[in-house]
Amino acid sequence: MKSYAVALVALLPCLAASLGEVDKAKMIGNPGAPVRIELFSDFQCPGCKAFHETLLPVIIRDYVVPGKAYIFNHEFPLPMHPYSREAANLATAAATIGKYQQVADVLFLNQTSWGATGKVWDTVASVLNPAEQKKVQALAKDPAILAQVQQDVDAGKAQNVPQTPTIVVSRGTKRYAFPGPDQGNYVLLRSLIDGLLK
Amino acid sequence: MDFSNRYFRWLALVLRIALGGIFIYAAWAKLRDPWELYALAINSYEVLPLWAVELVARTLPWLELLIGVGLIAGIGLRIWSFAVSLMLAVFFALMVRAFAKGMQISCGCFGGTGDIISKWTLLRDGSMLAGSLLLTWMAFARKRQAGPPASAVPDPAPDRIPV
Numbered sequence: 001m002k003s004y005a006v007a008l009v010a011l012l013p014c015l016a017a018s019l020g021e022v023d024k025a026k027m028i029g030n031p032g033a034p035v036r037i038e039l040f041s042d043f044q045c046p047g048c049k050a051f052h053e054t055l056l057p058v059i060i061r062d063y064v065v066p067g068k069a070y071i072f073n074h075e076f077p078l079p080m081h082p083y084s085r086e087a088a089n090l091a092t093a094a095a096t097i098g099k100y101q102q103v104a105d106v107l108f109l110n111q112t113s114w115g116a117t118g119k120v121w122d123t124v125a126s127v128l129n130p131a132e133q134k135k136v137q138a139l140a141k142d143p144a145i146l147a148q149v150q151q152d153v154d155a156g157k158a159q160n161v162p163q164t165p166t167i168v169v170s171r172g173t174k175r176y177a178f179p180g181p182d183q184g185n186y187v188l189l190r191s192l193i194d195g196l197l198k
Numbered sequence: 199m200d201f202s203n204r205y206f207r208w209l210a211l212v213l214r215i216a217l218g219g220i221f222i223y224a225a226w227a228k229l230r231d232p233w234e235l236y237a238l239a240i241n242s243y244e245v246l247p248l249w250a251v252e253l254v255a256r257t258l259p260w261l262e263l264l265i266g267v268g269l270i271a272g273i274g275l276r277i278w279s280f281a282v283s284l285m286l287a288v289f290f291a292l293m294v295r296a297f298a299k300g301m302q303i304s305c306g307c308f309g310g311t312g313d314i315i316s317k318w319t320l321l322r323d324g325s326m327l328a329g330s331l332l333l334t335w336m337a338f339a340r341k342r343q344a345g346p347p348a349s350a351v352p353d354p355a356p357d358r359i360p361v
Contacts, residue, residue: 162314176232178234180242
């Protein structure tokens with residue numbers, strides 16, 4: 001029992017380092033920026049694909065590049081999508097080797113295909129070399145990675161995330177959920193973020 | 199129906215306070231957050247251009263507050279009860295339209311990130327609309343039943359003595 005406890009204590013820094021890497025890889029921009037934009041997204045949701053491919057680059061251009069905000073990606077796999085949890089686990093595992101964005105890009109790009117066939121791993125593997133594939137495949141079953149994904153889901157539920165994608169913008173104690181951001185309502189999101197920056 | 203009896207007076211009071219309280223709470227829920235969040239909810243109905251969405255988002259909560267206070271104060275009840283019925287009828291029609299179209303959107307009833315439109319939200323808002331219509335009917339009917347001032351009512355003819 002004692003040796004188990006010692007081993008657990010010895011392992012904790014490794015786990016913490018690994019989860020710290022996950023956080024870093026899931027972040028876009030400088031965490032010292034005044035506004036934090038949290039994105040709750042599901043790899044199998046069509047609205048999230050549209051957001052990832054059209055609006056996310058605009059937000060990065062307008063707020064992340066000038067250092068006004070940074071983005072943090074949260075997994076929010078919806079129960080109605082049979083493969084989204086697997087995709088979230090694999091993407092989070094890929095985050096530990098710094099490949100989160102590449103995996104997210106390829107998952108959204110080929111969403112229709114793997115969403116129909118269930119071949120999530122084949123899609124993820126296409127952007128990894130053989131050594132990375134081995135590592136990610138093993139990590140995707142790691143309880144720490146599964147717990148990390150569940151932690152994202154729990155964070156979304158705690159913040160009453162009603163749908164995906166949902167953005168939560170915050171600065172200090174001010175925190176606002178903005179569900180369903182798209183190009184049609186970007187002017188409102190921009191006004192909200194600009195209000196926080198004042 | 200005699201709306202001046204005690205039962206109807208109590209019913210009117212309950213409806214006034216309930217609807218007034220709900221409207222004040224709805225206004226507060228919208229005004230405590232930035233207007234953009236309520237604008238997002240209005241925009242998701244896809245009925246107004248963006249400039250009108252902003253106008254409605256910035257003004258409607260203040261109108262709700264005014265109506266809520268007016269209902270609870272009970273002065274000029276015909277105006278406030280008519281206003282609340284009209285507003286709820288518009289909200290309800292928009293919610294029914296969105297539900298029929300299968301739109302998975304927040305109703306925006308109590309701010310930007312409220313309940314997604316469902317049978318439950320329709321039942322809730324439908325009940326409020328029914329209550330407001332009843333209150334409006336009572337307000338107008340009581341006014342009619344009160345009739346013209348006493349001085350304007352002619353005395354009954356004294357010479358009509360049954361033979």
